[in-house]
Amino acid sequence: MEILRPYIKRANQISATHSRLDERAIVFVNPTRPLPRTPKGTIPRSAALKLYSLEIEEMYATIEQDAGADTLSEVQPPEVWTHFDIVSAWISGRIKDILGWDIDTTVDLFQRGMDSLTGTMLLRDLKAALHASHDPKLQAYARTLNQTVIFDNPTVQQLALFLVQHIASPNVPNSRPATVLDNIRSMIQKYDSNWPQHPRISSIRRPHILGERIVITGTAGALGSHLLAQLLANDRIERVWALNRRSGGDIRDKQRLSFEDKMLDLKLLSNEKLIFVEAALEDAKLGLSENLYDEIQNTATIIIHVELLNAWQVNFNLALQSFEPNIRGTRNLLDLAFGSTASIGFPRFALASSVSVVGSSGLGGQLSEGSVRLEDAASTIGYGQSKLVAEKLLESARRAGLQTCIIRLGQLTGDIASGSWNTTDWVPAMLVSSLSVRCLPAAVGTVSWLPLNIAAGVIIDTCTTRDELPSVIHASHPHPIPWLDIMSAFSDVLAARVGSSLPVVEFGEWNKAVTDSAASFQGSDVDRYKRFPSAKIQSTMDGMAHADQLLRSRDGTEGIDSAGTVHLMTTRAEQMSEGLRSTPKLGREHVEKSHRSLA
Secondary structure (H helix, E strand, C coil): CCCCHHHHHHHHHCCCHHHCCCHHHCCCCCCCCCCCCCCCCCCCHHHHHHHCHHHHHHHHHHHHHHHHCHHHCCCCCCCCCCCHHHHHHHHHHHHHHHHCCCCCCCCCHHHCCCCHHHHHHHHHHHHHHHHHCCCHHHHHHHCCCCCHHHHHCCCHHHHHHHHHHHHHCCCCCCCCHHHHHHHHHHHHHHHCCCCCCCCCCCCCCCCCCCCEEEEEECCCCHHHHHHHHHHHCCCCEEEEEEEEECCCCCHHHHHHHHHHHCCCCHHHHHCCCEEEEEECCCCCCCCCCHHHHHHHHHHCCEEEECCHHHCCCCCCCCCHHHHHHHHHHHHHHHHHHHCCCCCCCCCEEEEEEEHHHCCCCCCCCEECCCCCCHHHCCCCCHHHHHHHHHHHHHHHHHHCCCCEEEEEECCEECCCCCCCCCCCCHHHHHHHHHHHHCCEEECCCEECCEEHHHHHHHHHHHHCCCCCCCCEEEECCCCCEEHHHHHHHHHHHCHHHHCCCCCEEEHHHHHHHHHHHHHHCCCCHHHHHHHCHHHHHHHHHHHHHHHHHHHHCCCCCCCCEHHHCCEECCHHHHHHCHHHHCCCCCCHHHHHHHHHHCC
16 A cells, blocks of 8 residues: 555545545455456446455445544534534535535435435535544444434435434434335325326237337346346347446446356357446436437337346445436436337336335235335335335326236246356345354245246247236246245255265254354454355344244244244236246256355
8 A cells, every 4th residue: 555655645636526535445355366357358337346345345344443543533523513504514514525516405315426425425525523522422423323314304495403413312313214204105106196197098908919129127137147148039029129328338248257157158248139238217218319219119019127127226225316317317218208200009017026115015025026115114224125116107107098017026046057146145045154154044934936037938939928917926946845845956956065964953053053153253354245145134143033933932823934024925926927837836947056156
């Protein structure tokens, strides 16, 4: 760092404030793990970030840990902490220093350039200012703050109000459960209006279409890649517009890397029917040229909204309002569909939603393939709430004449061919931790994990049917197996790594072994999370262990999903998809392939 410091200083002298380098945010590349390269010699951003994800997380944690240090006492605090206007002005000033521009006090910071790093920097300044106030109560309050306060109050006004209220009245609760439903309703009302008054009603039964022309968003993701591969291999598909978020890298390189990881046919990416499109769905015209927008609007037959330009991030920290661009993008895609002048009528519209719209609906809960009432939605995270809002927009669009289908996804696993599984998912994290503590967790009940390629097939089968689209279907394994069966298979397969089969112990016992081992680990945080990755989602593991304990006290747990998971009914989905009906039960072969994804 001493060698780099003069160059960092020189670069910062000629850079805008918001683009200056913070030496604490520099991660060094390990010579034994060189950065990946594309055939063109460029560095693919997503693959590089994945390779060094643990080091990046430790960097963020270090910055946050230093947030209240005495070395940061040079941050000048506001004159008083109990006056809203003064605190609001102080926060605005700190944000301008961090981002480099003024931001309206009512605008979501995460929609205007703030990310995890800059959010951590704001938290650091906030805690430093509280320490600099030399008030023991304020200093004690600073030690209670973490990034959640930034995520939960993502505008200047909200953050200022939160601070003023809690400093003036320390007993004010941190959560605002009474407002959650109001926030969801408000977001729905904002985008659920001005639907066509006299729409062209799409026929219930479609005419036979020789060449489907399909718009799909988020193809660089895991599910999106499988969808793209199956669409390109389908002779009934004439055109595929693959819409992805604008970024610094070449989307073709990212797509190629994703295909390679999942052992998908790379030759498909040379198919002439494929058109990659860089888009901005939050813009009214999706960020497309007028000609391209008109071409898509007037010729597309199906729109499959997998994720908003790879940006509908599964970030359980963010509040609902931080997902507003994703919701706005969904509405813009629906408007695209309603503006169609195609002779066959409006294009069909399918949304990949999530079981997280209902959160935890109670132990042993089941969810039918239908609309979820706002009052019944138990999700306490912004991600699940945003998916619920999007579902409500599709319901309104359906009433206005568009054929729509909400496809709620359960837990997805690696595909049947490669077994490639996102290593940041909770199941791989649990398994890696199990290797470290030399045991696996036991849970009562069953699992309904569905391979990615099957889920992709369900979506395509449903969208291309000549029959009327169902309003809601569920993509979840129709043939659940006992949790103990899948863990027993993993125990045998993982034996090669540790020399013997791993014993399967009660979930609570396993969870305690992991938490104790992670807490007593003497190495760096990077090495700790490599060995015990489930510790990063410890609250989730604690919740699953608690749910399993409650289920064990019940009589009759047959047919109940394990660890508090909501069971998704699949009656309609099985009617729509032969592939889903005939999905083989998860077994040793799938486990043998999936375990290769583990670090």
